[in-house]
Amino acid sequence: MRTHRIRLAAAGLLALAPLLLAGCGSDDPPADTGSDTGSDTSSSASDGGGETTEATITISDFAYGDPLTVAPGTEVTVVNEDPAAHNANDADGAFEEPLISQGESATFTAPEEPGTYDLICTAHEQMSGQLIVEG
Numbered sequence: 001m002r003t004h005r006i007r008l009a010a011a012g013l014l015a016l017a018p019l020l021l022a023g024c025g026s027d028d029p030p031a032d033t034g035s036d037t038g039s040d041t042s043s044s045a046s047d048g049g050g051e052t053t054e055a056t057i058t059i060s061d062f063a064y065g066d067p068l069t070v071a072p073g074t075e076v077t078v079v080n081e082d083p084a085a086h087n088a089n090d091a092d093g094a095f096e097e098p099l100i101s102q103g104e105s106a107t108f109t110a111p112e113e114p115g116t117y118d119l120i121c122t123a124h125e126q127m128s129g130q131l132i133v134e135g
């Protein structure tokens with residue numbers, strides 16, 4: 001009886017009444033549009049899976065450490081462990097921070113354009129490092 005009804009609904013009202021179908025047939029997967037929208041929303045909302053959305057550059061002994069690879073738009077925190085003030089600015093001005101005192105930090109947003117960005121410190125010409133943006 002039940003099966004018969006669902007079948008009838010599926011055959012006759014599929015195009016006309018998707019709401020009715022979704023309401024009574026939970027064993028049917030007719031909600032293609034709905035589940036698509038749902039997974040889209042959840043994947044963009046919980047973006048912590050593969051891509052990095054936050055990263056840290058730690059400056060120590062007048063060095064930036066190994067080149068850091070991030071996704072476009074990543075929020076990058078710059079931490080300074082040296083007694084001397086430093087920052088990690090892009091040589092071409094794509095991002096910059098004020099000089100950071102020891103134990104303090106600043107943040108910048110990684111560029112949207114993929115590429116290798118040379119890091120410079122406005123206080124120390126000899127410092128160099130790289131931020132790699134990979135989209």
Ligand SMILES: [Cu+2]
Nearest residue numbers: 086121123124
């Ligand atoms: Cu410096």
